[in-house]
Amino acid sequence: MNDSTNTTALSRRTFIKSSSLAAAGFVIVPRHVLGGKGFIAPSDKLNIAGVGAGGKALVNLPNAYNNGTDNIVALCDVDDRQAKEARTKWPKAKYVKDYRVLLDKDNKSFDAVIVTTPDHMHAPIAMAAMQLGKHVYVEKPLTHDIYEARMLTEAARKYKVVTQMGNQGSSGDDTRNIETWIQQGVIGEVHTVHCWTNRPVWPQGVPTPTAKMQVPKEVDWDLWLGTAPYREYHEAYMPFRWRGWWDYGTGALGDMGCHIMDVPFRALKLGYPTAVECSVGSVYADFFKEAHYADSCPPSSVVYLKFPARGNMPAVDFSWSDGGILPKRPEELLPEEPMGDEDGGMIFEGTKVKLIAGMWGRKPLLLPTSRMKDTKLPASAIPMVEKGPEGHQQQWVQACKKGFGAYTSSPFDSAGPLTETVIMGNLAVRSYTYQQPKADGKGFTFPGRKKLLWDGQNMKITNFDEANQFVKREYRSGWHL
CATH class of the missing domain: 3.40.50.720 (NAD(P)-binding Rossmann-like Domain)
Known part of the structure; x- marks a missing residue:
């Protein structure tokens, strides 16, 4: 241009x-x-x-x-x-x-x-x-x-x-409406948030393949590995299935967290969490024999994040679940009413009422849903984007033509901190499954199964140093940031 x-x-x-x-x-x-x-x-x-x-x-x-x-x-x-x-x-x-x-x-x-x-x-x-x-x-x-x-x-x-x-979804009307409703106090002060997804829809919690396979002639395997440690080619890694392997993907949380967690992150101006803990789904290699596959993301996980008070907004307890695990159904939601949508959802608990929505904040509803008829909801003052499926990418294209400082919905100034928070969940998951040999050499312990305290400004876990290996990975020789 x-x-x-x-x-x-x-x-x-x-x-x-x-x-x-x-x-x-x-x-x-x-x-x-x-x-x-x-x-x-x-x-x-x-x-x-x-x-x-x-x-x-x-x-x-x-x-x-x-x-x-x-x-x-x-x-x-x-x-x-x-x-x-x-x-x-x-x-x-x-x-x-x-x-x-x-x-x-x-x-x-x-x-x-x-x-x-x-x-x-x-x-x-x-x-x-x-x-x-x-x-x-x-x-x-x-x-x-x-x-x-x-x-x-x-x-x-x-x-x-x-x-x-x-x-x-950050360019969608529903995201902007939820942001406006919450920041204008429609549901009161939000103290608790639940987010969830139906992902993964690819293999996770699986053993590392050992069979050797021929690299397809169309693929440059060394370039595909890039920054990741070298390993032999196998079709279990590509295409798309890379999402479930720690060397290449970030699992269900990394894939969907930036879609779903984005809505509460911006609506509540969350910033860095101060603590994180989790639990993960188990995998069994044999009868009564639990398996731990260090290369593969777990089949399911639940992550709990703690965010401090921000200005006049109170501290927030935040939960994330994937692999088919859902939070408790709100009492205000009628038995036959859907909870979120097929991809996932979110629940905001405020001091006045609760709010529920699907992925990207789709179809937000006050609870009980009968309130939607009786409540005058404020219109969003946040910039909307061009209508149509190409809106998010076209918004960026038009901003590029205007130059630095032009508005985009998810610039790195907000996408970066959001991603840090999403990946913080993975740090907890990887710490939870971190294996340390016992002193007697017989078996392993899992010292990472604790609440981790996070110093966001300095990007450091302060109470379990082994977890800090997951803050910054080592690139393969010849690659750099």
Whole structure:
């Protein structure tokens, strides 16, 4: 995109020159007028590179492209099979497998980057793009660990780029309505929140595969591993199934937390939690023999977070559950009324009434639901986005054209702290299942099964140092943030 300066006030010299040309019969007509109705000048289009061309990219890229109002000029994917559809749709786009080649050699052809890769590669790709001054859109969760989220948040400010995380519900009307109702006191002071999801819908709590498999010819396995420790290829890891493996994904919590927890996080201005604890579902390898699979996320978990008081808002007890585990059904909800929706939901407990909604805050209802007829609900004053399924990505595209400081629903300033909080739940889960050999060498203990105290400013667990290994992971040799 070539930046141009728009001004409403002409200088005296420009005015005289324009007047003289008009008098002589010369009129300067804007490019979009010359092109006719619907024409968009090339200088008004954003040039976009997609790192990760399959999966969710097949939503992000078309929504950003928006039938040609903007350009997809480059594609990158380590798996030619995943990239096939996107390459067919944009045959003129430059295609490479290594994002470093794209950013090092071809970066002058694009202004912005959409990152749609497994979680473990979000941070290094986004950081490298921002360091080149590229605007970035990154799928949720923003990063794989807490440290990465903090670094991307700071980098977005430093490099003054437009950012957006791919939690599209943050651009939805329901999210904004809940935020408005809560902050204007409709349900009173909120002291308790419950969030849940039906995920995972992929394998978790499974053993690490031991069989050797041939790497498909279309896949660059070493590039796919990227920052993660080296291991032999197996189809159990890709595509999509990577979500349930700690080296690559962040489990059900990482996948859905940035969608569901986002609503209470912004409505209640939560910030960093001060404590976290959890429990996880058990897996049995044999009769009476509990299995502990360190590589794989557990099949289900419940996480409890404690948030301190904020201004005139009280402290909040916050619970998260996944793998089919639900919080207690509110007494005010009638037996036949649905609790959330098929993807999950949330419950806010206020000092006046309770509020329930589905994922992304869908269809929010005061409880009992009969209150919806009797309560005058305030309208949201928070900016809405363009209607339609492409709204979240297009909001980012339009902001990129305006430049740093333009509004997006989920910029890294808010997406970063949200991701830190979501990943804090995973820190607790991994600490809970952390195995330490017994002194006599016979078996293991689980010292992480306790309440963990969190110093958010310094990114540190203060009462169980072993847990801090999950704040920042070590990258494989040759990779860096």
